[in-house]
Amino acid sequence: MTQHDTLRRYGLFSSRAPRYTSYPTAPHFNKNVGAETMANWLEQVPERAKVSLYIHIPFCRRLCWFCACRTQGTQTDAPLRGYLDMLKAELAMVANSLPANVQLSRLHWGGGTPTILPPAMITELAEEIDHHFPLSTGSEFSVEVDPTMVDPGKVKALGAAGLTRVSLGVQDFDPKVQTAIGRIQSFDETKWAADALRDVGAQNLNLDILYGLPFQTATSLTDTVAKTLELSPDRLALYGYAHVPWAAKRQVLIPEAELPDGPMRYALFHLASQLFGSFGYDAIGIDHFARAGDGLLNASLNGTLRRNFQGYTDDQAEVLIGIGASSISRFPQGYAQNAPGTGEYATAISSGKLATSKGHILSDDDRLRAKLIEDLMCRFAVDASTVAETTGTKSAEVNAILADLHSRYKDVTTMTTDTFTLTEPALSRLLAMDLDAYQAETNRHSLAI
Numbered sequence: 001m002t003q004h005d006t007l008r009r010y011g012l013f014s015s016r017a018p019r020y021t022s023y024p025t026a027p028h029f030n031k032n033v034g035a036e037t038m039a040n041w042l043e044q045v046p047e048r049a050k051v052s053l054y055i056h057i058p059f060c061r062r063l064c065w066f067c068a069c070r071t072q073g074t075q076t077d078a079p080l081r082g083y084l085d086m087l088k089a090e091l092a093m094v095a096n097s098l099p100a101n102v103q104l105s106r107l108h109w110g111g112g113t114p115t116i117l118p119p120a121m122i123t124e125l126a127e128e129i130d131h132h133f134p135l136s137t138g139s140e141f142s143v144e145v146d147p148t149m150v151d152p153g154k155v156k157a158l159g160a161a162g163l164t165r166v167s168l169g170v171q172d173f174d175p176k177v178q179t180a181i182g183r184i185q186s187f188d189e190t191k192w193a194a195d196a197l198r199d200v201g202a203q204n205l206n207l208d209i210l211y212g213l214p215f216q217t218a219t220s221l222t223d224t225v226a227k228t229l230e231l232s233p234d235r236l237a238l239y240g241y242a243h244v245p246w247a248a249k250r251q252v253l254i255p256e257a258e259l260p261d262g263p264m265r266y267a268l269f270h271l272a273s274q275l276f277g278s279f280g281y282d283a284i285g286i287d288h289f290a291r292a293g294d295g296l297l298n299a300s301l302n303g304t305l306r307r308n309f310q311g312y313t314d315d316q317a318e319v320l321i322g323i324g325a326s327s328i329s330r331f332p333q334g335y336a337q338n339a340p341g342t343g344e345y346a347t348a349i350s351s352g353k354l355a356t357s358k359g360h361i362l363s364d365d366d367r368l369r370a371k372l373i374e375d376l377m378c379r380f381a382v383d384a385s386t387v388a389e390t391t392g393t394k395s396a397e398v399n400a401i402l403a404d405l406h407s408r409y410k411d412v413t414t415m416t417t418d419t420f421t422l423t424e425p426a427l428s429r430l431l432a433m434d435l436d437a438y439q440a441e442t443n444r445h446s447l448a449i
């Protein structure tokens, strides 16, 4: 049996699976967590604890057809002004509930398009954050940048705010692919943004590309990878395009007949991975690559890589606080998500309340399965004794779960006395789904490859 046959038999080319950036995944959050629980969890954060902040800007000038992000199109700055005031009010509320001496570990602005903010608003937001959560030595400040939505004034404002890492969305440089996904962006625009941001102090450049897009071929993807490497990124993300038009209505504009099928997606992924490898970028987890010295690669090598809502992270902070509409916070006790719409979010914040609308309180079983899934996604291996010790579970129970998983995936896993290993990383999301106690049979996720 060929490797392809094995992967097909386990459902890689036909199954859908979550990306497991949390466990349980966000669709399983419930109303048991609200503003009161969130306030309690903030108050229970220990003195001097490290915390990370995620700031969500859910606005874009353009709405790219391929994108499944929850974001709002706006051609004026008026909604940005009102939203910025809400972010500032939420930051103050959160800071007031935390011990005064928490240390900021990571600050990330994501969206949407954070660089839709004009320079003065970038500065205003950065100053408000700094007032409550000052950056210190070792903190990282990263921003997702749309290369078509950034100019010298915004670059200067970001540099003055102290950004250290920038993440540029490339997707694909082929004009035919760009037209089919409703996102036109030239190589020159992308290069200008990368160079300008580096010039103002962003020491680290991440670039994101997508495989599995309409009209993508081995030749076109090779060309995109070559152009991407010309920008000399420090870190690369290679994500599979998630075609979920039932959840992201704009995707009905994507020409479905031109989408590569499962085996082609797998081939495209391998092609790009091998090209990255041949240019000195080592693989991290299922979809990242980096050069020697990169923090994420170091974490992967020393076993401290973790999953969070941005995918992989080397951040070891136990508390991640999401600010803004739909943002998710993670505490040792569980998850708390803000109201998804900007209207509901603003109503809560303007009345002086936290905007938490749902979440999940972690049980002992959740912690055990979360750890197993995180190890599988980050290391493709699980050490049963370590999992038992860190989750307070009996070793026999952990071993029984792993032995059961091994029995269902015999051809692609090995099991010794204490160690479970997955030999085909592409299947990690499917194995994770097998460990997921909440996962009913569903067809609503993106393809597992």
Ligand code: SF4
Binding pocket: 059, 060, 062, 063, 064, 067, 068, 069, 071, 111, 112, 113, 146, 169
């Ligand atoms: S890809 Fe970026 S700019 Fe395009 S719709 Fe999504 S968030 Fe907005």
